[in-house]
Amino acid sequence: MTPELDAFYRVLERRRDVRAEFSGEPIDEDVLRRVLGAAHTAPSVGMSQPWDFVLVTDRDTRAEFREHVHGEREVFASQLDGERDATFRRIKIEGILESSLGVVVTYDPERGSPAVLGRHAIADAGLYSVCLAIQNLWLAATAEGLGVGWVSFYREEFLARLVGLPDGVRPVAWLCLGPVRELQQVPDLERHGWRRRRPLDEALHWEQYGT
Amino acid sequence: MTPELDAFYRVLERRRDVRAEFSGEPIDEDVLRRVLGAAHTAPSVGMSQPWDFVLVTDRDTRAEFREHVHGEREVFASQLDGERDATFRRIKIEGILESSLGVVVTYDPERGSPAVLGRHAIADAGLYSVCLAIQNLWLAATAEGLGVGWVSFYREEFLARLVGLPDGVRPVAWLCLGPVRELQQVPDLERHGWRRRRPLDEALHWEQYGT
Numbered sequence: 249m250t251p252e253l254d255a256f257y258r259v260l261e262r263r264r265d266v267r268a269e270f271s272g273e274p275i276d277e278d279v280l281r282r283v284l285g286a287a288h289t290a291p292s293v294g295m296s297q298p299w300d301f302v303l304v305t306d307r308d309t310r311a312e313f314r315e316h317v318h319g320e321r322e323v324f325a326s327q328l329d330g331e332r333d334a335t336f337r338r339i340k341i342e343g344i345l346e347s348s349l350g351v352v353v354t355y356d357p358e359r360g361s362p363a364v365l366g367r368h369a370i371a372d373a374g375l376y377s378v379c380l381a382i383q384n385l386w387l388a389a390t391a392e393g394l395g396v397g398w399v400s401f402y403r404e405e406f407l408a409r410l411v412g413l414p415d416g417v418r419p420v421a422w423l424c425l426g427p428v429r430e431l432q433q434v435p436d437l438e439r440h441g442w443r444r445r446r447p448l449d450e451a452l453h454w455e456q457y458g459t
Numbered sequence: 460m461t462p463e464l465d466a467f468y469r470v471l472e473r474r475r476d477v478r479a480e481f482s483g484e485p486i487d488e489d490v491l492r493r494v495l496g497a498a499h500t501a502p503s504v505g506m507s508q509p510w511d512f513v514l515v516t517d518r519d520t521r522a523e524f525r526e527h528v529h530g531e532r533e534v535f536a537s538q539l540d541g542e543r544d545a546t547f548r549r550i551k552i553e554g555i556l557e558s559s560l561g562v563v564v565t566y567d568p569e570r571g572s573p574a575v576l577g578r579h580a581i582a583d584a585g586l587y588s589v590c591l592a593i594q595n596l597w598l599a600a601t602a603e604g605l606g607v608g609w610v611s612f613y614r615e616e617f618l619a620r621l622v623g624l625p626d627g628v629r630p631v632a633w634l635c636l637g638p639v640r641e642l643q644q645v646p647d648l649e650r651h652g653w654r655r656r657r658p659l660d661e662a663l664h665w666e667q668y669g670t
Contacts, residue, residue: 252462252466253602253603255463255466256598256599257493257497257602263502282468288659289474291476291597291609294653295646295648295649295653295655301662301664302666302667303664305665309666320579320580324580327574328574341576365547365648365654366611369534369613369615370611372583376586376593376631379590379591379594380593382587383590387598391464391468392464398502400578401577402581403580404580411664411668414668414669421587437505437506442506443505443576444506448496452511453513454513454514455513456513457511457624
């Protein structure tokens with residue numbers, strides 16, 4: 249394996265979903281531009297590039313989002329019982345204020361319409377493209393020494409209103425982004441006993457599912 | 460920028476959605492394992508890892524899928540008129556038989572249920588995780604010198620039946636995978652005049668969408 253290939257795989261392995269480790273330091277402008285540029289080089293169905301990125305620094309906006317997220321945390325917690333509830337309460341689910349920047353990634357189904365090549369049979373293909381951009385962003389941030397934390401404890405209508413999305417444009421993610429003190433080696437949910445990773449071989453099938 | 464960081468970004472830039480360039484040569488086993496392992500290191504909502512990979516080499520299965528895809532190609536073409544139709548007819552949409560392997564990536568919403576941490580408010584969050592795995596696979600393949608082509612001209616029910624998915628498990632992608640003679644520098648859809656990429660700055664907004 250070449251040093252470049254080895255370095256590439258190490259980025260994938262180092263990448264974590266960050267909550268507690270943000271330092272709050274500002275992000276270098278050139279670095280931010282490269283990370284967003286990485287997202288923008290992702291593939292997309294019919295070259296529709298249906299993503300947008302709303303960069304949120306405003307403390308009030310972030311505080312309002314955080315309050316909403318904590319309400320949704322309670323909604324989820326109320327569905328748990330016993331051990332699950334106790335385990336969940338130990339887990340930090342967001343670093344909205346501690347990170348340097350919130351990146352709201354959105355999906356516009358009208359981009360490239362009416363005839364989006366490759367989407368007529370699978371409506372969700374546009375959403376899938378947005379996720380590919382998110383993973384590019386996540387890996388580039390990791391390669392640059394930044395951390396990313398995807399927050400998903402929110403109602404889409406709330407976040408859409410908070411950052412002024414037009415009708416029809418859907419929020420796909422709130423990403424906390426910024427420099428970190430360190431990256432954990434083991435994912436938080438595993439460290440805190442929520443759930444363990446499954447072996448790769450369990451996910452592999454030959455010719456037919458289940459074989 | 461360090462040589463490792465530079466090499467990382469070059470992988471993102473080299474990555475293409477491949478149709479015509481597959482050589483059909485076999486994939487080295489260690490390389491295939493690393494590429495699938497890369498997919499499996501992706502983040503997932505609530506650590507659910509809801510993906511599976513069905514590796515399809517069988518010629519009959521691939522031929523049957525290809526025939527279905529070409530039927531769907533005609534469905535899409537019939538919705539186009541004039542210039543769009545003529546442009547579309549020049550574009551190759553799949554390399555199912557020319558590639559070395561088909562990888563059907565699936566989503567199992569039951570994985571980690573009933574309480575998937577981070578999914579109670581956003582049902583699609585599980586699908587999003589599967590797409591993150593796909594992008595990891597795509598980039599790792601590119602870093603290894605392989606090509607990937609995402610085929611989306613199909614009906615989910617057809618592909619689910621073809622590879623024997625259990626009820627409730629959804630196909631998210633058919634990825635053509637294998638060595639390539641070359642990677643195009645400009646995406647096919649741009650080279651063939653279907654659609655051009657938009658500038659990054661059009662996708663960036665500060666604090667609120669549209670600003």
